């Protein structure tokens with residue numbers, strides 16, 4: 001049986017199975033199997049002639065934003081608007097056939113924006129260029145889900161389901177579970193909170209099904225079976241997503257108001273240049289980037305030349321951003337800014353920096 005048939009079989013079984021407490025476990029296992037096959041399908045496509053000419057784009061800049069959407073929602077129009085790159089836009093579907101990279105700078109950060117072919121329902125199973133598009137989506141720091149404000153809300157759910165099907169988790173954080181496979185010692189299972197969807201027996205059964213007999217597991221939040229399987233599979237991508245509704249020049253004020261109030265949403269008109277600044281700022285915020293400045297002893301920092309690091313970055317990350325080998329000769333750092341009590345303060349390599357901090361590294 002081919003992978004596609006296996007997938008269809010499992011999907012049918014899931015549809016046939018009634019959802020209730022008693023079947024939750026069985027359904028969880030089915031979904032896990034389904035996910036495994038779907039990932040195989042995507043990864044399999046890389047080895048064949050279908051490899052994806054025109055989809056292997058190098059990462060560049062400080063972060064990568066990937067546009068995903070149905071055909072003709074305005075992805076290419078947006079790329080041409082935000083970046084100097086021209087991606088052909090037209091009124092017919094599937095105008096774009098490859099991955100088209102562009103970049104723009106905002107608050108000192110260089111952000112790579114990728115335009116892709118439109119995807120259709122069934123993309124996760126390889127319809128259209130779905131596999132290649134989704135493989136690119138997995139490399140995103142942020143998914144920019146492009147939607148047509150004039151189309152029914154169902155479009156968003158369909159797209160979410162396609163991404164979900166290949167193990168992409170949008171706007172979710174990694175389940176608060178530590179999971180370590182060991183060589184021996186059996187299963188040690190602990191939960192620090194009351195679990196409503198899982199118990200020790202179920203955890204053992206699921207692990208057994210995956211041929212895991214020795215592992216340490218600590219669960220620190222009330223997760224579902226699906227989330228637990230996500231942890232075991234370990235190939236999930238947790239990516240922030242912005243829902244971008246385009247073509248708001250075509251809808252009523254009431255509709256606009258309704259869309260604009262949804263979480264993680266930006267409403268725009270690429271063609272009429274409406275709300276584009278807000279979109280860019282939303283992207284920046286979602287990327288969780290910070291800008292810090294470095295200075296040499298006895299000199300002033302260069303505020304035009306900051307370093308871009310992720311939120312939560314430590315002095316060590318800053319060292320790496322300055323030079324590959326700097327962390328090796330690190331002695332201490334002096335930091336001015338909101339991350340310290342005194343200005344400057346002498347800190348170690350694991351000190352977390354804040355946005356706009358100034359850092360002076362003192363070497364051994």
Ligand SMILES: Nc1nc2c(ncn2[C@@H]2O[C@H](COP(=O)(O)OP(=O)(O)OP(=O)(O)O)[C@@H](O)[C@H]2O)c(=O)[nH]1
Pocket residue numbers: 069070071072073074075076077078088089090091092093094095096097116117118119246247248249250268269270271272
């Ligand atoms: N009314 C309106 N039309 C728009 C807007 N943005 C784009 N369009 C039109 O929508 C059509 C599709 O735009 P594209 O940028 O080619 O869409 P796409 O998502 O890249 O399409 P594919 O590459 O085919 O998937 C074009 O005719 C654009 O002129 C907008 O803000 N308002």
Ligand SMILES: [K+]
Pocket residue numbers: 071072073089090091092093094095096
């Ligand atoms: K188009």
Ligand SMILES: [Mg+2]
Pocket residue numbers: 075076077088089095096115116117118
């Ligand atoms: Mg296009």
